[in-house]
Structures are given as structure tokens and as C-alpha cells.
Amino acid sequence: MFGGGRIPESGRALSPLVGVVALLAITVCLAGVVAVGAATWSLESTGPTAAFDLSVDTDAEDVEIAIDHVAGDPIDVRELSVAIAVDGEDLAEQPPVPAAGANGFNGTPTGPFNEQADPEWQSGERASVFVAETNDPVPTAGDAVTVRLAADDRQIAALEAIAS
Incomplete structure (x- = not known):
């Protein structure tokens, strides 16, 4: 077969x-x-990455809260929100940025927080606000001051300094 x-x-x-x-x-x-x-x-942007330094000066006539952009990506302050707290309690009036003046703050902010300045906050630049006596609580020497920075509703920094 x-x-x-x-x-x-x-x-x-x-x-x-x-x-x-x-x-x-x-x-x-x-x-x-x-x-x-x-x-x-994820195709979503993670937002800018930057390093900052916070200082709080209570020796002057007005309490100055200053933030130095130390390194990293430029920040568009038109998309930035700033929240300030003193010893864990948020200020009654928060600083709008950019601005030319606001309730709870004296004068105009400096650097890129001022609406007349370039809105791109570059490394090496300082921005500051001056807390008015009408705001509550007003930082005094020894207080822990916290500043939270958010861009596009994403926190990019949480800074803390002891007021001097």
C-alpha cells in the first residue's frame, strides 16, 4: 500500500x-x-518645573513677601495662582497676579506679578507683594509663612519661610 x-x-x-x-x-x-x-x-502636559526661594521681611513699613525664581522653566504669571498662609491660616485676601493693586495689599506688586511687566517669569527674577494691615492675618517676625504656587490648576511649588 x-x-x-x-x-x-x-x-x-x-x-x-x-x-x-x-x-x-x-x-x-x-x-x-x-x-x-x-x-x-499621558499626552497631558505636566506643567512647568521650577525652583523658588521665599523670603518674608517684616522690618519694612509694609510686610514684603518675595519669591525668587531660582531655576527651571519660565512661568506665565497670567496662568499662575498664588495662595499665602500665615501659621497655617490663609490670608483673607489673596494676591491676584498679575495685578496693579489689590484689596489686602499695599502698592503694586513687583517683578512679573505687576501687570505692566513681562508676564514670563524667568529664572533669576524676583516677584513680591506687600501685605496691608487690613489683611488678616498679617505676618509678624517669627511667623511661618507658606506660599503655594499653581499653574493651570497644578501645584508647582509649596514654599515656607519664617518671617524676619
Whole structure:
């Protein structure tokens, strides 16, 4: 019948089929890993990254809260919000930035917080506000002053200094 009555080996016919199934399984697994990895990527901007230094001077006629942009990305102050607290209590009036003057603050802010200045706060620049006696609480020497900076509703810095 088949060359002397021998039965053909059926194992050889299954080898290509097993190989194809194994390759398909590996492809499906790799596609799943890539899909999970791609799903964790975010196309949203994380916002600017910068370093700041805070100082609070109570020796002058007005209490000056000054923030130095030490390093990092430029900050567009038109998209910035500033929140100030004294010993954990938020000021009754918070400084709008940029501004030419505001309730609870004396005079005009300096640097990029002033609406007449360039709104791009660059590394090396100082911005400050002067807390009025009508604001509450007014920082005094020894108080812990906290300033939170947020850009596009994302906190970019939380600074703390002891008022001098």
C-alpha cells in the first residue's frame, strides 16, 4: 500500500501547525503588553518645573513677601495662582497676579506679578507683594509663612519661610 505497508508518521504534519499557533500566541501577548504600556502614557502636559526661594521681611513699613525664581522653566504669571498662609491660616485676601493693586495689599506688586511687566517669569527674577494691615492675618517676625504656587490648576511649588 504505502511502500511496504508502513504507516506514515503523523507527527511531522503537526509541527507547522504548532509553530503557527505558538507565534500567534506570542504576537497576542506582545500586543497586550504594548497596549497596556501605551495606555499609561499621558499626552497631558505636566506643567512647568521650577525652583523658588521665599523670603518674608517684616522690618519694612509694609510686610514684603518675595519669591525668587531660582531655576527651571519660565512661568506665565497670567496662568499662575498664588495662595499665602500665615501659621497655617490663609490670608483673607489673596494676591491676584498679575495685578496693579489689590484689596489686602499695599502698592503694586513687583517683578512679573505687576501687570505692566513681562508676564514670563524667568529664572533669576524676583516677584513680591506687600501685605496691608487690613489683611488678616498679617505676618509678624517669627511667623511661618507658606506660599503655594499653581499653574493651570497644578501645584508647582509649596514654599515656607519664617518671617524676619
